[in-house]
Amino acid sequence: MVFPAGTVFLADCPARLxxxxxxxxxxxxxxxxxxxxxxxxxxxxxxxxxxxxxxxTQTLRRLQGNGLVDRRAYAEAPPRVEYSLTAPGQTLQEPILMLTDWARSNGEAIVDFKESASDNLSQ
Known part of the structure; x- marks a missing residue:
């Protein structure tokens, strides 16, 4: 789906939310x-x-409140709670994996750049 320029960044746009x-x-x-x-x-x-x-806990509640994570409490003693991805949460696996791969490949270069920039500012 193609969005007209700028509409994805409107405050009430579902994509932005x-x-x-x-x-x-x-x-x-x-x-x-x-x-x-x-x-x-x-x-x-x-x-x-x-x-x-x-x-x-705050992160899990926010993700659960937005339908990305499911919280399942088991009626056991002591109580047991598990968290899992919902169907919409599972659709994020591929994009997150791509982002993770990018971070692994580029993380060191970013740290090096930040250190270099910091050294240049202190001189």
Whole structure:
């Protein structure tokens, strides 16, 4: 589908709203972590380096509230909760994998550039 120039960036455009949901770095990482199947909260904290339990909970709630992640509570003692991708969440696997591949290929060059730029500013 082709959008007229600029319409994707209008405040009420569904495409822009969808981009805002996944633009958060923790959203993309969390969706990627769920790409190979359901995970418990603790598994996700361990798998996703640098994320706090609070931020992960907020991220999962936001993704769940937008229909990308499903939360399933099991009636067990102790209680068990798993998170998984919904059908719309699964459609993000390929774009996120492409973005991840790009980041792996270009991450070092970006870090090098930032360090070089920082060195030039301090001189």
């Amino acid at each position: 969808a981009i805002e949901i996944i633009a958060d770095k923790w959203a993309v990482v969390t969706l990627f972590a769920l790409s190979d199947g359901p995970k418990r909260h603790g598994e996700l904290v361990t798998l996703i380096g640098g994320i706090s339990r609070k931020v992960l």
